[in-house]
Amino acid sequence: MKRESLVSKLLIAVTGIVALSFIIIAASLSFWFEGYFFDRRKNLLDNQAQLISSTSIDYLSNKQNSLDSLNNVMNYVSGSLSIDILLADNMGYVYAVSDQRYESLKYTKLQVEKMDQLKAGKAVEIKDPEKKFSDSSEYVYYKPIISKGNFYGFIVMVTPLEQIRTPLNKVYLVIWFSAVIAIASSVVVIYLLAQNILIRPLAEINAVSKRIAKGEVGQRVIIRSNDEIGELGESFNIMADSLEKVDNNRREFISNVSHELRSPITSIKGFIAGILDGVITKDKENHYLKIVYDEIQRLTRLINKLLDMSAMEEGKVELEISEVEVNSLITRVVMNLENKALDKKLKVDVVFEEKRIFALADRDRLIQVVTNIVDNAIKYSYSGGNIKIYTKVKLNKIYISIYNDGPTISKEDLNNIWQRFYKADKSRTNKLSTGLGLPIVRQIITQHGNDIWVQNSEDGKGVIFTFTLSRAT
Numbered sequence: 001m002k003r004e005s006l007v008s009k010l011l012i013a014v015t016g017i018v019a020l021s022f023i024i025i026a027a028s029l030s031f032w033f034e035g036y037f038f039d040r041r042k043n044l045l046d047n048q049a050q051l052i053s054s055t056s057i058d059y060l061s062n063k064q065n066s067l068d069s070l071n072n073v074m075n076y077v078s079g080s081l082s083i084d085i086l087l088a089d090n091m092g093y094v095y096a097v098s099d100q101r102y103e104s105l106k107y108t109k110l111q112v113e114k115m116d117q118l119k120a121g122k123a124v125e126i127k128d129p130e131k132k133f134s135d136s137s138e139y140v141y142y143k144p145i146i147s148k149g150n151f152y153g154f155i156v157m158v159t160p161l162e163q164i165r166t167p168l169n170k171v172y173l174v175i176w177f178s179a180v181i182a183i184a185s186s187v188v189v190i191y192l193l194a195q196n197i198l199i200r201p202l203a204e205i206n207a208v209s210k211r212i213a214k215g216e217v218g219q220r221v222i223i224r225s226n227d228e229i230g231e232l233g234e235s236f237n238i239m240a241d242s243l244e245k246v247d248n249n250r251r252e253f254i255s256n257v258s259h260e261l262r263s264p265i266t267s268i269k270g271f272i273a274g275i276l277d278g279v280i281t282k283d284k285e286n287h288y289l290k291i292v293y294d295e296i297q298r299l300t301r302l303i304n305k306l307l308d309m310s311a312m313e314e315g316k317v318e319l320e321i322s323e324v325e326v327n328s329l330i331t332r333v334v335m336n337l338e339n340k341a342l343d344k345k346l347k348v349d350v351v352f353e354e355k356r357i358f359a360l361a362d363r364d365r366l367i368q369v370v371t372n373i374v375d376n377a378i379k380y381s382y383s384g385g386n387i388k389i390y391t392k393v394k395l396n397k398i399y400i401s402i403y404n405d406g407p408t409i410s411k412e413d414l415n416n417i418w419q420r421f422y423k424a425d426k427s428r429t430n431k432l433s434t435g436l437g438l439p440i441v442r443q444i445i446t447q448h449g450n451d452i453w454v455q456n457s458e459d460g461k462g463v464i465f466t467f468t469l470s471r472a473t
Helices: 006-060 065-080 100-105 115-119 161-213 227-276 282-311 327-338 338-343 363-380 411-416 437-447
Strands: 084-091 094-097 123-125 137-148 150-160 323-327 347-352 358-362 386-394 399-406 453-455 461-471
Touching: 006 065, 006 084, 006 123, 006 137, 006 161, 065 084, 065 094, 065 100, 084 100, 094 100, 115 137, 115 150, 137 161, 150 411, 161 227, 227 282, 323 327, 323 363, 327 338, 327 347, 327 363, 327 386, 327 399, 338 363, 338 461, 358 363, 363 386, 363 437, 363 461, 411 453, 437 453, 437 461
Parallel strands: 347 386
Antiparallel strands: 084 094, 084 150, 123 137, 137 150, 323 358, 358 461, 386 399, 399 461, 453 461
């Protein structure tokens, strides 16, 4: 099925509106000019009718030489205006004609439908009657002859419609030809404008989107205007930037996952091959099997965290929200990690603003968050250093901060620390770390409708992780 173009529809609609507008204007002008021509004709006939009226009154009053004068006037007016003239008395009987063709009508009574109107002193005009006076269509103008309030009869002035229509048709031709030219010109101008303003930019956006769909995520639209199309192009480029970032993250994620999986699998494969091939002696098999077991545990942790992360991002993990006493939970986590802290001779200080603080949270997920951050604090602290955990309350929010006096984090690393598998020290490897702890922590806090951030301490000696929780009222 052929796809319909939105731009084509818009062009057709605009062209139709413009064409309809010109047609309406042309039709209005045509009607106006027709009315103008007939009004002008009527005014001309009125002027000449005054001359005929005065002469006909003299004739009807039996003045001497009035018949000759009447014939001369009728012939003059008839010749100058190219019309035929008939004179009728107050009863409607024809008594004078300007052309021999109408001799047969002399002394016959004319049937005029609007005789009452004529007697009242009002002129009557009839356009295109049924060829009453000749074999062609006519414009007949009846003008009453009134003198001192008396009705003496009327003048019948017959003009062939062809005589009026010929110049009028020329005007029609000019009007409609101009309208057609104007419509054609408008269509061309509208198309050229649409080509530059709509069609070309949208075609470019469409072409770039197809290239991006094929994997060329580095493609961008060139913005040439500040209108809505330019705004669309800018939004498209922002989307393309996001897609490129997502694609880069995906590539990096695959690379990191591949690296994290390859290392333990390679170790497992090597050690098992060594045992099977007899390269590893019997007395050392248990030692290397213990290493294989540790690598399998590492793989299990990695896969479980990947599954957790995926489930959280897809919204498949439902939180079991309840009132959780924060101070006791932090104390429990610190006690669980006490041995690790002692191994590095760390001093852990815990300061609570209030004796008991209740938060609305998923208890197990909150333990996971605090454990991960405190474990990181222990891991990155200098031997014999300090860790400080303190809480405070502002309105309906609980702020939990965990400080360690280990090395500060660079500005670049502060922006990327929440990415999966990201490590500030690329040369650092730790078989106990999966590089997914902090991303999972942030996802958990986000699911709670709260926030977490990290910053270097003001004195430049350590790092502070802070997250918020909603206080139970």
